[in-house]
Amino acid sequence: MVEHAQYLAYLAGEWQASQSQETITIQSPWQSEPVGDIQAVTQDEIDTSIAAAQDAQKPWAALSLGERGQYLNQWADNLAANKQALAEIEMAEVGKNLKDAEKEVDRTVDLIRYTVQEALHMHGESVRGDGFPGGSKDKLGIIERVPLGVVLAISPFNYPVNLSASKIAPALMAGNAVICKPATQGAVSGIKLIEALADTGLPKGLLSLITGHGSVIGDYLIEHPGINMISFTGSTQTGQRLSQKSIMIPLVLELGGKDPAIVCADADLDTTVSNIVSGAFSYSGQRCTAVKRVLVDDKIADELVAKLKPAVNALTVGSPDANNTVVPLISDKAADFVQNLIDDALAKGATLVTGNKRQGNLLAPTLLDNVTEDMDVAWIEPFGPVLPIMRVPSTDEAIRIANKSKFGLQASVFAQELDEALKIAGGVEAGTVQVNGRPERGPDNFPFLGVKASGMGTQGVHNSILSMSREKLTVINLKSVKQGG
Numbered sequence: 001m002v003e004h005a006q007y008l009a010y011l012a013g014e015w016q017a018s019q020s021q022e023t024i025t026i027q028s029p030w031q032s033e034p035v036g037d038i039q040a041v042t043q044d045e046i047d048t049s050i051a052a053a054q055d056a057q058k059p060w061a062a063l064s065l066g067e068r069g070q071y072l073n074q075w076a077d078n079l080a081a082n083k084q085a086l087a088e089i090e091m092a093e094v095g096k097n098l099k100d101a102e103k104e105v106d107r108t109v110d111l112i113r114y115t116v117q118e119a120l121h122m123h124g125e126s127v128r129g130d131g132f133p134g135g136s137k138d139k140l141g142i143i144e145r146v147p148l149g150v151v152l153a154i155s156p157f158n159y160p161v162n163l164s165a166s167k168i169a170p171a172l173m174a175g176n177a178v179i180c181k182p183a184t185q186g187a188v189s190g191i192k193l194i195e196a197l198a199d200t201g202l203p204k205g206l207l208s209l210i211t212g213h214g215s216v217i218g219d220y221l222i223e224h225p226g227i228n229m230i231s232f233t234g235s236t237q238t239g240q241r242l243s244q245k246s247i248m249i250p251l252v253l254e255l256g257g258k259d260p261a262i263v264c265a266d267a268d269l270d271t272t273v274s275n276i277v278s279g280a281f282s283y284s285g286q287r288c289t290a291v292k293r294v295l296v297d298d299k300i301a302d303e304l305v306a307k308l309k310p311a312v313n314a315l316t317v318g319s320p321d322a323n324n325t326v327v328p329l330i331s332d333k334a335a336d337f338v339q340n341l342i343d344d345a346l347a348k349g350a351t352l353v354t355g356n357k358r359q360g361n362l363l364a365p366t367l368l369d370n371v372t373e374d375m376d377v378a379w380i381e382p383f384g385p386v387l388p389i390m391r392v393p394s395t396d397e398a399i400r401i402a403n404k405s406k407f408g409l410q411a412s413v414f415a416q417e418l419d420e421a422l423k424i425a426g427g428v429e430a431g432t433v434q435v436n437g438r439p440e441r442g443p444d445n446f447p448f449l450g451v452k453a454s455g456m457g458t459q460g461v462h463n464s465i466l467s468m469s470r471e472k473l474t475v476i477n478l479k480s481v482k483q484g485g
């Protein structure tokens with residue numbers, strides 16, 4: 001049991017109680033005890049934090065990459081040393097099972113170290129004017145990457161450690177200051193993540209952690225003139241609001257998904273089943289990249305369903321401390337939302353293959369067959385353990401239904417005939433198509449992006465560094481270029 005403690009906010013380089021004198025109690029989604037109380041930070045404190053970030057940014061950017069990297073490597077070491085405690089807090093706070101929470105800390109440590117190495121190895125380029133008609137070789141353009149200023153990092157509840165660090169680390173390596181706003185349910189994990197960074201002796205003010213409800217302080221943060229770039233991961237609804245309200249600054253948005261698994265008639269069903277089941281149900285489907293619908297060729301649909309059913313029934317269901325795969329959802333509201341999708345589908349004639357049992361916010365993994373386009377579960381992202389199966393007469397029909405969704409995060413194609421798999425992959429509108437594998441963000445050196453309502457801009461370590469910096473061109477007008485130069 002994690003001790004219920006009062007947590008301070010990290011504002012302008014100091015751990016402080018907010019002047020608001022208001023705290024928010026974080027209730028565990030599965031334990032009866034609260035996880036802790038966090039500060040409800042005020043607009044004045046946001047102003048002070050952003051001003052401190054602006055002051056600290058230029059001296060930080062003046063440090064060498066190696067000097068900046070030392071702080072980050074120390075951060076990674078601190079996290080590795082505190083792995084157990086951090087994983088236990090995350091498990092208590094967002095209900096991720098202990099093994100997966102530990103993996104998230106390991107992945108974060110690797111990501112931070114990799115980000116340092118990546119930044120050390122990135123470089124600019126140069127260009128001569130004579131590449132353009134009439135241009136002169138005497139013009140030498142030096143293209144460097146420079147920081148943007150103050151980056152606002154907003155993260156969701158489901159990866160409170162990794163999806164905060166995967167914004168903070170590239171922002172800092174690119175020479176920016178950071179304002180981090182974690183999800184409220186996830187803020188205690190975020191505080192522990194930042195403690196490990198603050199303990200490196202990071203320059204005062206370079207980073208602040210603003211806690212408080214997004215509905216209260218979110219708009220103030222995103223409209224703040226001191227913010228120069230926003231990296232956001234969360235729901236499409238919040239992402240769209242953010243893109244409407246932010247003013248002429250670069251945005252990277254990683255949003256919701258409805259990732260289809262397209263199963264062709266020649267698919268290797270064992271590979272397909274294990275990928276679909278882990279893809280759909282790990283962490284109870286609370287992953288943006290979860291498999292959220294299956295589009296299966298009629299010819300093998302019965303066989304696929306017959307194999308999926310026992311695999312789903314074999315999933316372990318219960319509390320996260322016993323390392324169950326299917327765990328209580330983040331809130332009762334989230335469970336009601338999923339239940340409504342199941343009820344709607346069953347009322348409209350879907351076949352219940354297994355599941356549809358509930359104890360509070362713990363839902364049994366649920367498999368629905370014969371789902372049709374009039375059912376909400378065909379289109380809406382549940383962020384919970386329900387998987388709809390839609391039977392299709394052809395791959396063209398699978399592609400049509402895949403693309404009818406407003407989302408376009410990832411998709412999977414299961415087929416043994418590679419030419420056919422690639423043809424389908426080419427036709428599906430998604431940031432990434434996985435052939436014979438489940439959708440997933442990692443490994444973190446891969447680009448990660450969504451199209452349509454799933455986002456804009458690209459993450460992944462290299463692309464995050466690019467998105468948090470810009471090109472700066474210095475043109476040297478030479479007197480004359482030496483012969484052969």
Ligand SMILES: NC(=O)C1=CN([C@@H]2O[C@H](COP(=O)(O)OP(=O)(O)OC[C@H]3O[C@@H](n4cnc5c(N)ncnc54)[C@H](OP(=O)(O)O)[C@@H]3O)[C@@H](O)[C@H]2O)C=CC1
Nearest residue numbers: 156157182183184213214218219234235238254255256288
């Ligand atoms: N594509 C991707 O990479 C990923 C996408 N997601 C998506 O995120 C959703 C689940 O995460 P969830 O945390 O519920 O998402 P939300 O959109 O509810 O919240 C995400 C973050 O935005 C904050 N926020 C809320 N309102 C505002 C506002 N007006 N201005 C600025 N920030 C605001 C939240 O704070 P607070 O908690 O205080 O409300 C939280 O920090 C799913 O749709 C999922 O698909 C999740 C992970 C990865």
Ligand SMILES: O=C(O)[C@H](O)COP(=O)(O)O
Nearest residue numbers: 159287288289440441442
């Ligand atoms: O929040 C999410 O769901 C992630 O961005 C996806 O990460 P994963 O594919 O590594 O679970």
